[in-house]
Amino acid sequence: MLERLRWYGARLSTMSVPEIGHRVVELGRKSRFRAEKRGWKAISGDFSGSFADLSDLRARLRQVPLSCGTGFDPALALGRRWPATHFEGTRPRESLWFFDPISERSWPGAEQAAFDIDVRSTSAVPDEQRRYGDVKFVWEPARLQALHWLAVRAAHGEAGAFEDGMAWVRSWMAANPPWRGVHWTSGIEIALRIVSVTLLIASDAAAAARPEYRSELLRFLTAHASWLVRFPSLYSSANNHRVAEGLGLFLAGLVLPGSQQARTYAREGRHILETEAELQILPDGVGAEQSPTYQGFTMEMLALAQLVARALSRPLAGVDERLRRGAAFLAALQDDAGHVPAIGDDDEGRVVTCSGVPEPLYVASIVHAMAGLLGEASSSCVAPGYLREALFGGPDAVARASRRSFKDFAAGGYVVVRDEAAGHRYHLIFDRGPLGYLSLAAHGHADALALWLNVDGRPLFIDAGTWLYHSGRETRHELRRSQAHNTLSIQGRSQSEPSSAFSWKNIAKSEVLFTSPQAWAVEGAHDGYLSAFGVRHARRIARNEDGFVIQDRLMGARTPLAATWNFLLAEHVEAEVVDGVVALSLEGRRLASIRVPTSLTARVEQGTHAPQFGVLRETQRIVLAGDIGEEGCMIAVSFAATENS
Structure with a gap:
């Protein structure tokens, strides 16, 4: 309960007054949905009409080579395998929809109203409180994306493929009556199920029109679309979730028979998609x-x-x-x-x-x-x-790929450079853009003025990645903080500090200071340390003969401040500090070096990164430490000479 209250407090701090009003109205709608227990019988409408013509989409499905299905395995998702006990062959049992592979418990289903389920107080590993694992894991199979490959096979005319797809739909519907259980809590999950069922309907229009299937499919789409209309992701939540809702409404409105309600769904979905494309x-x-x-x-x-x-x-x-x-x-x-x-x-x-x-x-x-x-x-x-x-x-x-190019994406804040030095090709990305989107900045990380580096087609300086969402807790926060990224931190603080899994206590604002494509030099700054220390961090990166230099300074600093510089290394890269130089090697071959100013110390320590969702692995990171002020300091990254350089 305490964790849930903390989350609500963090979310409330990001909301405008109009959004708070919207949330109050939404609470009333949720209360009415909690009281509904009639199941699929509560979904009314004309379920006798025909589906819209999706022959073009079927033709698209038929052009997908069957070789694309090599490796198809509906029991595998997010790198984890669901036990065979939840399947009858390749068809699901109802237990599949609630199985949590982390705790090996079952999430709530029809016995509990969707909006009464806490999807945030979860755990990365089994614990004494018997909390569920990250809700992403139980949601993934319920997106019904196993239908995508079954739709391809049905479009190719494979006997039984459409029926297998309907077995998935019927199993899900039997276990998940409207507004009950964990699968009616998120609009993006609901929208992606509409995508899956639309592909199945398109794959074999004649089969979908059979009386025993048609009414179920129409009821399924109607329930999903009606949820999306009632609980839109607006204000600080209007990110990719809003696009998903637009897609779901657009498809449902087109596929459902031509009622006024269907036309409203399609019109609203179109408006959302066209609007959000310009914004996102x-x-x-x-x-x-x-x-x-x-x-x-x-x-x-x-x-x-x-x-x-x-x-x-x-x-x-x-x-x-x-x-x-x-x-x-x-x-x-x-x-x-x-x-x-x-x-x-x-x-x-x-x-x-x-x-x-x-x-x-x-x-x-x-x-x-x-x-x-x-x-x-x-x-x-x-x-x-x-x-x-x-x-x-x-x-x-x-x-x-071009061997030499300089691309400045000014609105988004990225500069991307491809160049050569000392016989090596390198690809450098520099970020001087915003933290994220809207007041929530839900999916951004505190990586202002960070850089990522690839040399000769191999990663050198990498990103820490994501790992988990709500169940990641402190590790989730650590992977989002500045200290996990290839940038500078002052006195152990992050430029933007997380307040929950998807929100921030403060948001650093970045700006462009200088750009020179001809000389290959860029500079940006951010104000993430202005409130605490009265300074703005500025970083310039510029080309030199054997690599590039990084020049950092604290604008407005009256006295030097203690800082650390972090460089997270790819797993295959080895680092060693020798006489003020950090030597970087790949498979025993010297690749590059970092020349450390005499005012700084250097050490190599264990770092962490998430190569995929739900997976953490160790790697090395370089940490430079020392004082920095208005005059700044310069760090040089040089590539080792090759025989051809």
């Missing part, structure tokens, strides 16, 4: 949430809606251009192998996927899929070959 993908293509994977997720939702809208000859206005710019930015973040740094949060959410198939190159897949949707050449350097790329018609050819 900035004019330079950077995602407003300051997370490449959440940007990819948002773009995938917009792209699926556009795919369907085009088939009906009513494309979404303004969406194509934002997707085009977003793809260009995400392509700039890619290294030669298609990986991007784990900037901000990443919970591995997908819109169109093949259950059980890992997608380590998700962002590259999004970039390639956007090229297919837009009918343009791909700006991705790899085509991972996932289901979504085939659905969107990703082209055969991929792009070649």
Whole structure:
């Protein structure tokens, strides 16, 4: 209870007066939903009509090669396997929907009203309080994304595939009557189930129209859409969740028979999608949430809606251009192998996927899929070959990464440099942008003026990643603080300090000070330490002959302040401090060095990063320490000479 009260206190501090009023009204709606116990009988409407024509979407499903389903495994999600006892072959038992793989307990189902369930007081590991694990784990199978591959097989005419899909839908409906249990608490989960069922309906229109299936599918979509209308993510919550709600309403409104209510759903969904595309993908293509994977997720939702809208000859206005710019930015973040740094949060959410198939190159897949949707050449350097790329018609050819380029994404705050020095190719990303989106900045990390570095196609300076959400507790906070990122911290403080899993006590504001593409030099500053110390941290990064230099200073400092500089290393990189120089080696070969000013000390210590959701691993990090003031100090990163340099 105490944790829940702390969360409410942190959330309340981010809300405007209008939002507080909205939340009060919402509480009344939730109270009425708590009292409803009639189950699916409470969902009324005309369930005798026909579904909308989704033949174009079916044709898209048929163009997906069956090879994309290699590895399909509905028992595997978020890197964890659900026990076989929750399945009959590949069909689910009702126990699947509530099984928590962390505590091995069952979350509440029909016996408890959805809005009475505490989804935040969870634990990363089994504990004495018998708390559940992160709610993400129980939600994942209930997105019904096993239907995506079954829909592909049904569209190819495989006997029994549609029936297998309906077995999943019926099992979920039997265990989850409207407004009861853990699966009616989140709009984004509800919206993604609409996506899954829409794909199944599109895969075989004749089968979906059978009387024994049609009324169930119509009731399913009606219940889900009506929830989204009543509990929208507005104000500080209007991030990627709002886009998901728009997608869910848009699809439900188009698929349901042409009633006035269905037209209202479609119209509202269209309005949300067109509005949020302009807000959540900035004019330079950077995602407003300051997370490449959440940007990819948002773009995938917009792209699926556009795919369907085009088939009906009513494309979404303004969406194509934002997707085009977003793809260009995400392509700039890619290294030669298609990986991007784990900037901000990443919970591995997908819109169109093949259950059980890992997608380590998700962002590259999004970039390639956007090229297919837009009918343009791909700006991705790899085509991972996932289901979504085939659905969107990703082209055969991929792009070649430029050896030298300087790209300034001013609205989003990123500078991306590709260059060469001492016979090495390097790819550097510098962040002088905002913490995140809206007053909550839910998925941003305190990484202002941080940098990420890749050398010769291998990561060197990395991001700490996400790990878990509510159940991560203090470790979740640690991975979001400045000390976990490749930037400077003053006296052990973070530039922005977390107050809960998705909110902040204070938010540092960044600004651009200097940009010189010709000389390859950039500078930014932030005010995260202004309140506590009366200073603003400024950082300049500039090219030199054998690498680059980092110049930090504290603007307004009257006396020097104790500070630390952190550089988190990729797992394969080894570091050693010798005579004021930090030597960095890869597989026994010297790669680079950090020349430490005489005013600072250097040490190598154990660090932590999360390579995927729910996984923590050890690595090394370099920590420099000393005093810094207005005059600042300079740290040089030099690449080791090669035989060809």
